[in-house]
Amino acid sequence: MPKRKDLKRVMVIGSGPIVIGQAAEFDYAGTQACKALREEGLEVILVNNNPATIMTDTDIADVVYLEPLTLPFVSEIIRKERPDGILPTLGGQTGLNLAVELAESGVLKECGVELLGTPLETIRKAEDRKLFRKLMNDIGHPVPESAIVTTIEEGKKFAGSVGFPLIVRPAFTLGGTGGGIAKDTESLERTLKRGLTMSMIGQVLLEKCVLGWKEIEYEVMRDGRDNCFIVCNMENIDPMGIHTGDSIVVAPSQTLTDKEYQLLRTASLDIIRALGIEGGCNVQFALDTDSMGYYVIEVNPRVSRSSALASKATGYPIAKVASKIAAGLTLDEIVNPVTKKTYASFEPAIDYVVVKIPRWPFDKFMFADRVLFTQMKSTGEVMSIGRTFEAALLKAVRSLEIGVTGPRLKDLELCSYMELENKLENATDERLFAVMEAFRRDMVLSDVAQITRIDPFFLGKMRNIVEKEREIAAGGVKKLTARKLREIKDFGFSDPYVASLLNVPAGEIEKLRKRHETRPAYKMVDTCAGEFEAETPYYYSSYETASEVKASGKRKIIVIGSGPIRIGQGIEFDYCSVHSVFALREEGVDAIIVNNNPETVSTDFDTADRLYFEPLTKEDVVNIFHEEKADGVVVQFGGQTAINLAGPLHREGLPILGTSFDSIDVAEDRDRFDKLLERLGIPRPPGGAVTSFDAARAVANRVGYPVVVRPSYVLGGRAMEIVHDDRELERYVSSAVLVTPEHPILVDKYLVGKEIEVDVIGDGNDFLVPGIMEHIERAGVHSGDSMAVCPPQTVPGDAVAAIVEYTGSITKALDIRGLMNIQYVLFEDSLYVLEVNPRASRTVPYLSKITGIPMIKAATKIFLGRTLKGMGLPTGVLGPTGHVAVKSPIFSFAKLIDVDIALGPEMKSTGEIMGIDYDYARALYKSLVSSGFGIPDHGAFLVTIADRDKEESLPIVEGFSRLGYKIIATGGTARFLKSRGIKAKAVNKIGESRPTILDLVYSGKVGFLLNTVSQDKAAETDGVKIRRASVELNIPCLTSLDTARALLFSLTQLNSREDKTFACLPINTYQEAIRRG
Amino acid sequence: MKAILVIEDGTTHEGASIGKPGTTFGELVFNTSMTGYQEIFTDPSYAGQVVMLTYPLIGNYGANEVDQESFKPHIRGIVVRELCAAPNSWRQKFSLGEFLSRHEVIGMAGVDTRAVTRHIRYFGTMRCGVSTELSRRELREAVLGSPDISGQDLVGAVTTSAPYRFLYAVEDEGAGLDRVAKRWKRRVVIVDTGVKYNIPRSLIRRGCAVEVVPAKTGAEEVLARKPDGVVLANGPGDPKDAPYVIAAARDLLGKVPVMGICLGHQILALALGADTYKMKFGHRGANQPVRDVVRDRVVVTSQNHGYAVRDENLAKKGIRVSHVNVNDGTIEGIEHDGYPIISVQFHPEASPGPADSKYLFDEFMKLIDEWSG
């Protein structure tokens, strides 16, 4: 079936911002899709409001809209662009839901737009629980018995018919609050009671619980001619009961016999056929551990996190093939791009083991509930490839970047036996390490299996690792012959871990390895286990004999990627890495990428000239460098991960491209940087590094409270905080921070000013500042969590001049070659430098999008000797743009129980979106709508404001009142408002007679909230409860007066205008305008 | 204990002995299936061959008594990257190591199987030896002196000595042995050139009474059993080394519907006047895409063959190609203008591998019913 002739223009919907459960995998899928469709000669219109994605580059899709992913905006785009078809299955759940909304609203019909790939009916059948169950019954595949109950009696009745255990999932509580497992009638009553109260709509889903069964996933492809294939299956090491996104996963399945494998394979094909999906889908099964019994748990009729993992695990580009299918091609017409010899109509054969480990945000959220259950909590993941399970697991562990070089967590060594057992039973992010610790304490495998329900096969492998550790430790360094060393390396241990086992300095093993010339060989991922010759250079290491890397005569440069997505280091750094690779390739240099994040574009098989799927540690990078005989390493684009490698790689003699290592060190070393600023006459907030409470207090009192304090080294305690007095300072110092001469804490005066941020490109002579970003929230809210507008709206001209001057002199002083980011605070008319990052920052993609200046490409080409002027780029500060862009942070609070949503100096957001338009009010509105502040145009506005914010809040509350919102406030706030002549209805505090403020929030009668953090402990406890309730109920909650003021501004402006329309323009148009000047 | 692998061209790999110690020779082939090692080892088609599995972890789920495709392993030896020491599966009865020792299979682990696979891909299948006793040099000499895969009567070595009735079918789900108490609707004779159990099982599931006869059984003797259909089974080696089966096939054509599977397919083709040839390294795995030309569909098939039907002058002999390999265009199935046959190079009985093509057994039933009714 050749490509459809009737399709000319296709619209692709992206997945929007990165949130837990929807990360970079959809940028990867979307980018592949756009490329695949354009390969077929189709014009691609893309809608996605996430500026940090590759897919929203104007050279990936033809027309790119960075507009809100809401029905009104996307409908308008459709009416304007008139695509022939729309591809709904690449934008995750967001894209799928939006497509359904578009179809149901009638706009698709109105404009004659066809849903490509998977029909609406199919989406409904897969997503609607009832329809899905019916379909499964019809085709004879079992689903777990379940029922929706509204009373305890109903629940008991259901239990009577299907038996225990049951899984209890309250409807409409986010983050799975109130869920649990009922093992008997008594615990059913208990969990039901809690669940029913917690559920907003008083409903609880009861389902037969198959806790501990194997959780197996299949990735299936089907084309329009009913050809079906399995790309890959995957086995969750953490069995049923822990979300697949939070499970350690291995591919292919390890413990399934052929009979079991085929049983589920056949079921998967039956299911994709019955659903009529054209493209890819993911089927999740539960498989009994002692019979052939199984259940179908879920089908995702779209590409997913798992499909990205399967693509990276096998080399089979699922999204690309799914897009070609949507364009009308059949699987046997699509060439397998990896081998270029075979076709997409086959099932990959793997000759290695793939392990995925999730990366959780609990290092940032100390107080979050870490227990893993049926709701996903991880922000990202790492994948590793090895020729043995042990090697793959060990690689994955050191890819996590959680401060370990091997599978050992020091904290667990201090655990009591009881605590350890508890950690085995109630899985958290530490469970893998707890299992290791259990084996180190000689716990019996069958006991560990019983407690964790992890398959003894996997436990056996984990125990092997512990046994090998013992063998190494017992042998001592003397016994490390060349042969033994190779055996240990082949087993999978890193040099520093082996050194720690032997109690020798970290460099010792490295030296030994050099002496014995023990280097890894690199094997290719080729989709076919070596059966065909593959063209695509996608490698992983193993300490075997034959390396398959083909030598290249060209200049070769390694780009260090950014590893797993975590809070503070997200998809934007993948954007940067990928752009650097593109630039290198444009310049005719071989670009080599090293990364371990399976979700990303950077690890797509055809992004770089060569891809190494490896941990980002010094050892692994140095090995690749030698294998490639590379000419240089790029560390500016992989976030903190890459820049942290600058020192170790530099000391190893690897050429670091761009800004010198010495300059990097100046920027990152507090003392050296202070001296530099002093020399340049640039102020920074007064403060100092101290090593005791007394010294801290002295500094605080010298500079005056409030102060910003942070450890230079975090030890399972809190990180940065703003403290207001000695008492708070003492609590901070004594509670959770390690203060020693090696690990001082930093105390700085907190400057409550306006935060301003710039990114700058330097070439040694000139510099370019593509944009200055003004933060909407004041300093004190982390730059990653604050809204930012570009160009600045309220920064006075002399401050802008100072920014340019300071930026220029720092760029010059550090001799920046490439990118640098500076954060300033404008406080009482003076400008201070808060921080300098000698690397590409989070805001680079955003600035690149709004200015059209290819910042990363320019920086990369500067590494190769080009200049700004030589590339025809402007220098100095880019002139004013005709448009305004506002970036907003996006949070994943719904998935994280017990996390306070109030903003502060520690970053909490997982993603970002932007709004762009010709004026500030409109851009702001788009940004707010996209970030969940699409507030109703009338209704109740609930305010509870801390004492010190009351005065400042007055005009804001008044403004909303004037717009017609009904103000409701808690006692103190209400009295205050009334005393100032603002009508406000009082509501009782929590603990007072009901209905209280919490009842009010739960009643659904509140449109949105404003709640600022109080210094008063009691008020603050209530504040947390109210803020959490808003998350559960998905009610917009403002925690900063600045955000509230911005919201008010945009509403007032838009209200007062005649013209209430928005510029719904592609980013291409804005960029074009800048190019023309 | 140490073991070495020496290939005909002198390539040597070291590893550790698994299974029985000793020395063994055979044709070194690789299989890319990720599951189903026990089915592979007990498939008689591997007689004469040392099997190397490309999946690096073998033995994860042990071995049992039901996943057998014949009563014992027929492989000459096995080469793996890692043999699992601590397997786990509710279906397992013994570890794979125990299984290999019990059946006296010589093998080795710890080999860079990917390197060896790539070597075979470049240079084609070759003879090899695995030994725990001989030196490199001695083993190389011995390998060079060992017989080639063609020219041996491997079929004769694996066929049943006497006819028997096949009575049991393991259900698809593998839930255990099931006595099939249904009334027989059809009678099928399988010529045992090394048949995998799942062929008779697939027939029994479709209501056939199945008799298995030795490979040397002549056509009259087969017909004397009054079959509604005959299956020429899979088996080892070069089809031309079983001229007696080719002759019998020739005499069966047109008298009864015949289904040829793998070696049986090659034999049918030879009987119809076509030719076969030895492939560079064959197809062995569970992921081979095959286009069913008639239905215009691609199915994933399980395969294990080193010879194939030559695509030359087929039309003249009344042969039509019914199935083609999507990857390399080789012939995967034929039909005939005059005779009722179904003939495929791959394994519709699966086991191991995907069951996508099991519909061919239904087709065979239809063919039988049309022919006899």
Ligand SMILES: Nc1ncnc2c1ncn2[C@@H]1O[C@H](COP(=O)(O)OP(=O)(O)O)[C@@H](O)[C@H]1O
């Ligand atoms: N009946 C059940 N018994 C035990 N665990 C379950 C059951 N249903 C789901 N789970 C667990 O909950 C997780 C999430 O459920 P799933 O239906 O896949 O939702 P999601 O849409 O979030 O992926 C699964 O990965 C599985 O581990």
Ligand SMILES: Nc1ncnc2c1ncn2[C@@H]1O[C@H](COP(=O)(O)OP(=O)(O)O)[C@@H](O)[C@H]1O
């Ligand atoms: N002295 C200060 N005065 C006011 N705000 C500060 C000060 N120091 C840090 N901050 C706030 O804390 C945030 C994080 O601090 P920063 O030094 O940029 O750390 P990070 O390395 O996490 O980016 C800043 O974005 C800013 O809002």
Ligand SMILES: [Mg+2]
């Ligand atoms: Mg799921």
Ligand SMILES: [Mg+2]
């Ligand atoms: Mg910062």
